[in-house]
Amino acid sequence: MWIVLIINLLVAIALAYFGLKERQEAFNWFTAGTVFIVFGLVLMIGAIPVLNDFDESSILMFTGGILVVIGIIALIIGFVTKATRIINLRDVAVAIEVAAVCLVYFIHNLNLNFQNLFVPELAAIIGLILFGISRRKIN
Template sequence: MWVILIINVIIASIAIIAGFNNRAEAFSLFNAGVVFVAFSIVLLLGAIPVYRNFDTSSVLMFVAGILIVLGIIMLIVSVIARSTRKINLQDLAIALMVAAVCVVYFIHNASLNFANLLVPELALIVGLILLVYPKQK
């Protein structure tokens, strides 16, 4: 499991460096809210395979709960404030990749099987696709 964690960290680190290279844009509450909600969904889905391990699943669900509440609050405030409602796919991609690394780290004591790695690896792949997608236009 440690090998998979190290590989995911390397892939996510390279993608984060490439994604944040030469970036200058304003902060958006709507974008931040969407990123928080996506991050929390990955954490919640990652807690499903390890639901019998109370320590791991409770940490994942606690952090996901805090993030989803903050994300919903940010989305509500952005709707009330009528801020721009544009989602930056690079931010979403980076959040998915970091969430995948977090899930793999928290479930590293679990057995190495397909069910445990499905959510984090799928999040990493979707993050890589979203990171490359805007650059094709």
């Protein structure tokens, strides 16, 4: 499981580096809220395969729930302050990739089987695809 975690971590670091390297925009509450909600949803969906293990599932559900609530609050602040309502796809891709790494870390004590790794690896693949789409839109 540690090898899977290290590989996902290296991919997430590379995506974060290339995703944030060319960033020239200011902070946006709307994008921040979206990123928090996506990160929380990935953690909460990742708790489904490990529901039999109370420790792992409760940590994932609690952390994901807090992140979703913070994301909703950030979206409300974005609507109230009339922030630009544009979702930065690159930020969402990096958040999904980092959430996949966090998910693998949270469940690293469980068995290395397809059921436990399906959601994190699917999230990592979706993050890579979204990052590629966002890079294609820029170029």
